[in-house]
Amino acid sequence: MKYISSCLCILFLVTGCAQKAKPYHYPNYDIIKPEITCEPHRKNIQELLLSYLGKPYVWAEEGPDAFDCSGLTYNIYGKMGLQIPRTACEQAKMGKKVAFKDLYYGDLIFFGSTNRRSRRISHVGIYLGDGWFAQASSKDRKVVISNFNKEPRYIKRIKLCRRYLSEDERAKYMTCHAPLKKMKITSNKYTTPWKAGMKLPRRAVPR
Secondary structure: OHHHHHHHHHHHHHHHHOOOOEOOOOOOOOEEOOOOOOOOOHHHHHHHHHHHOOOEEOOOOEOOOOEOHHHHHHHHHHHOOOOOOOOHHHHOOEOEEEOHHHOOOOOEEEEOOOOOOOOOOOEEEEEEEOOEEEEEEOOOOEEEEEEOOOOOHHHHHEEEEEEOEOOOOOOEOOOEOOOOOOOOEEOOOOEOOOOOOOOOOOOOOOO
């Protein structure tokens, strides 16, 4: 009897370890924490962005093959070992608040509606300097570089700007200015992210 019980325990452990990741289903709200690959440095922000340009926009994805707006920022800072929340509205609660005129490379810009009274955050981009910023755009359906002068509608949508890395990169502004929602993180061992070769969803943003 003890022998049978031992065999059953071993079988349970083996099947548990062999658990396959659940297949991809749109939208996949499972949050996969990015692997740390580099140090917090603006040069690394640039290299990561360059490697992601042109990757498709897929709602709720945080890479490495597809991103939504906050998935892009979550991935880039996570790759540098700076853990930030997954969604744009939660990311806006962290970091040092900076004025638009004082933006520096790597700062995050948070957008909402053109209604000035509304504080709701619905989009985020990474400032690159001279009016340029990177974003995973639901309109363009990919990671792109945009410019405020060429697309002034974005200026009207800015709600606030945040900085996670000081200009000399010595300080890390990770202070929370409001309570954060708990974030459940998993890995690609248990869930499947969108991968290159998969069909893109018809709608950029699900209903």
